[in-house]
Amino acid sequence: MRDRGPATRLLLVYCGGTFGMRETGVGLAAQTDLGDVLSALVDASSRRHGRPVDWRLAVPRSVIDSAAAGHGTALEIADLIRERVAEGISDGPVQAVIVVHGTDTLAHSAAQTAFALADLAIPIVFTGAQRPIGTPASDAERNFDDAFREAMSGGEPGVRLVFGGAALPACRAVKRSSEAFDAFVARRPAARPVDGVGAELAAALAACAHAAAPRVGMLTMVPGLPAELLQAALDAFPDGLVLECYGSGTGPLVGSVHLAALRRARDAGTPVLAITRCEDGAVDLPRYAVGAAMAAVGVIGGHDLTAEAAIAKLRALRRAGLSGAELRSALDRNLVGEQQRRVPAAAG
Incomplete structure (x- = not known):
């Protein structure tokens, strides 16, 4: 039997979007009661990749269709991540973050988080779906599993967007299709060398958490x-x-x-x-x-x-x-x- 090693402390943030939507009779709408579904996804990915996790779920105040995002929505997500990372899991530091988000403003929120949390040295992976989980030909489970694998990969810290089989730098990703499963692309690679934020700006980014957008x-x-x-x-x-x-x-x-x-x-x-x-x-x-x-x-x-x-x-x-x-x-x-x-x- 393969040694699965110690559990990775994972923060999972569920924001809504197509991933967890259900038909309401007047169109798809975001659902809030997705805890059991997400738990099953985490368990399945953990077994598939041989990576045990000690995980916690965090949910913003409003679970929405991401098209309804306002000025402060992405910053609220970033602030929630910062807050839960500071709390830790099981008396240890959070080692990876997965964010499930709607596709309409997925690139916006991922980019916003990349800058707002530029001082945090952990991998943060955004994902979503073009078709709701549990529906025919849904891409939700595959995207979640890809995001899990990316978060567990031990790669460099920073924010990435995982979708349709691709892992993209959040600060370069854009949505290219309203229908295709490979809906996101980074037409320009992550620019190198990176200057970084430096100690003074890092402190300012941390200090302004929860301030108005x-x-x-x-x-x-x-x-x-x-x-x-x-x-x-x-x-x-x-x-x-x-x-x-x-x-x-x-x-x-x-x-x-x-x-x-x-x-x-x-x-x-x-x-x-x-x-x-x-x-x-x-x-x-x-x-x-x-x-x-x-x-x-x-x-x-x-x-x-x-x-x-x-x-x-x-x-x-x-x-x-x-x-x-x-x-x-x-x-x-x-x-x-x-x-x-x-x-x-x-x-x-």
């Missing part, structure tokens, strides 16, 4: 975007706005009214971060006059951040109390593998 959001560039819409986005997201731009960081924002709105935001302390909607390449604001004009009124270049990572990074840093030059410096660093800094081409 900053109002951070995103506005996507489209032809003819009116200045009124830009101003409305800045008003709605006073703690930070991500601009999803064309190409290397351009958009229809060079009119005097648009630039005035961005200038007022800078003066009011609202950081504006530009990212590219392209799957490849990075933001380079000075490359075109349009981007240079945006930079001149305070817009910050976001390298090759995904939309999910940009929102998550900005929100985590703002909740940690960063602003001004300190915030710009942190946004420029590759904290958890989220961005590859662009090296300017040599002149000549």
